[in-house]
Amino acid sequence: MLQATNLTKTYGEQKALNSLNLTINEGEIFALLGQNGAGKTTTINCFLGFIQPSGGSASINGVSVAENPLETKKYLAYIPETVMLYPNLSGIENLEFFSSLAGFSYEKDELSSFLSKAGLQNTAHNQRVGGYSKGMRQKVGIAIAIAKKAKALLLDEPTSGLDPKASNEFSEILRELAQNGTAVLMATHDIFRAKEVANRIGIMKEGNLVSVIDAKEISANELEKLYLQTV
Numbered sequence: 001m002l003q004a005t006n007l008t009k010t011y012g013e014q015k016a017l018n019s020l021n022l023t024i025n026e027g028e029i030f031a032l033l034g035q036n037g038a039g040k041t042t043t044i045n046c047f048l049g050f051i052q053p054s055g056g057s058a059s060i061n062g063v064s065v066a067e068n069p070l071e072t073k074k075y076l077a078y079i080p081e082t083v084m085l086y087p088n089l090s091g092i093e094n095l096e097f098f099s100s101l102a103g104f105s106y107e108k109d110e111l112s113s114f115l116s117k118a119g120l121q122n123t124a125h126n127q128r129v130g131g132y133s134k135g136m137r138q139k140v141g142i143a144i145a146i147a148k149k150a151k152a153l154l155l156d157e158p159t160s161g162l163d164p165k166a167s168n169e170f171s172e173i174l175r176e177l178a179q180n181g182t183a184v185l186m187a188t189h190d191i192f193r194a195k196e197v198a199n200r201i202g203i204m205k206e207g208n209l210v211s212v213i214d215a216k217e218i219s220a221n222e223l224e225k226l227y228l229q230t231v
């Protein structure tokens with residue numbers, strides 16, 4: 001579903017991303033770990049079409065992002081560290097607006113059911129987003145992904161700043177989305193969360209994907225050791 005082929009991004013002399021080869025299948029959650037500056041956000045931005053690769057390609061559902069950015073955006077949902085929403089609109093109104101941008105028109109009760117699926121408590125659906133906690137805003141981001149029927153979900157440090165319970169709930173919902181066939185690529189600094197939620201974990205260093213590990217085959221402690229040895 002998500003495929004990087006020799007994907008490279010250079011800034012002057014510096015290789016932010018060096019010939020990345022990676023395939024993430026439907027229903028799979030892939031977590032990218034790596035120090036600040038390792039190339040995680042660059043990878044995500046290439047899939048989003050926010051930056052043009054210097055070489056190689058990123059494709060989604062077999063379609064090249066660089067050649068067909070409008071088409072590939074239809075397959076995608078993106079959750080950054082802080083989901084940007086309109087603070088004066090309610091959760092439902094934000095969801096209505098962002099799903100309409102993606103070409104979907106839903107009744108209020110359908111919008112409400114997407115927010116519930118994303119784990120947002122019913123009492124919050126009609127409240128202004130300006131009063132939401134960070135975790136509640138992230139859940140609206142998930143609801144947008146559900147409403148867009150995204151085939152691929154890209155997340156950049158989505159649980160940073162969430163309390164452990166909110167982070168755990170977030171992971172549960174990611175797993176449900178994956179079970180329904182979504183391919184998930186998540187950049188994170190949270191080794192424990194990566195181990196808990198992902199099927200495979202990649203460790204990046206200086207633009208290179210240096211290890212890819214099956215999450216079932218490693219404990220959180222072993223993963224931390226491997227991470228520290230790698231970066």
Ligand SMILES: Nc1ncnc2c1ncn2[C@@H]1O[C@H](COP(=O)(O)OP(=O)(O)OP(=O)(O)O)[C@@H](O)[C@H]1O
Nearest residue numbers: 011015016034035036037038039040041042043187
């Ligand atoms: N617009 C830019 N101009 C020049 N260099 C850039 C630009 N964007 C990113 N870089 C460089 O590319 C490298 C990879 O950055 P990237 O943001 O992908 O790292 P990251 O792994 O996401 O880090 P973090 O964990 O801090 O988010 C870094 O060395 C960064 O300085």
